[in-house]
Amino acid sequence: MTLSLIYARSENRCIGADGGLPWRLPDEFKHFKQTTMGRPIIMGRRTYADHDNVLPGRANVVLTSRKDFNPKNGVELRHDLDAALREFGADGGEVFVIGGAGLFAEAFPRADRVYETVVHAEVEGDTFLPEFDFAGWTSTKIETHPADDRHPFAFTITRYDRDR
Template sequence: MKPSGITLTLSIIVAMSENRCIGQDNRLPWNLPDEWAYFGRISEGKPFLMGRKSYESPDGLYSDYRNIVLSHTPNLPLPHPPAELAHSLNGALDLLAAEEEVLVLGGVSLFEELLPKIDKLYLSIIHAHIEGDVFFPEVDFSDWMLLHSDYHPADARHAYAFSMNQYVRKKG
């Protein structure tokens, strides 16, 4: 269930390996140009919600439209505009209440907290077991309906095959 009064669509967008790895040393452990292009198409014109570590990551992703950074640090500098600081999840969702869809980019604690409330998953699966130190939470896929899947084989530009999947939460 979404928090009371929230009508926007909450979506997670993430790429993970088959063993659920999403990062190593605060970076993505792969470079997949066509997956990045997919991310760009999905995220264009949409606001991002992320934790401070995701925002400050060397591989940090930023919306040209709007970025909400969740942190308990007061007066956190936000050098990548347009960014706004929220000190609580409810405060962040209040800032985003008028939006149609919000893309949650992480980190793991934000994924864990919001996964039960998420409406849509944009989940790219890298078809490999990759070493890492950050992992996406377990997903009960019986709660989700696969809307679309696009498989991309490994090739000269992509060290790994991957699938770009879109899921929606089943009603009921």
């Protein structure tokens, strides 16, 4: 199994505001969709609540400690990250952790790959990504996207692979 994290963060490491994303960047979302399509995506309960929907073409796995949580049909509810990784990575393929902040922190020490979008702005919000140390990782620039009429901020996408 390849464990991958995928996120977009601002220069000041903000990833969320009021339960949602602090920006609307359609081409960044396209990158997220293309990258994760066909593979399992694991998310925390609040990240799921943000869209309250099933993202098509992928197993949608929601982690919660609650036993009474009632998500939409098609959502796979689980209560433990390691067990979910074993189960949904059993085919040996890529499994994505898609947030939020606590899950990224829990998954980073054992991640194989990180798809990081840096949104080139200082943004206000309430959810922040911890610092990740990419010493011992190889970085590959994927895309630099300018600000334009559909994108209020420029952003850069980098892929990091842990050296083995």
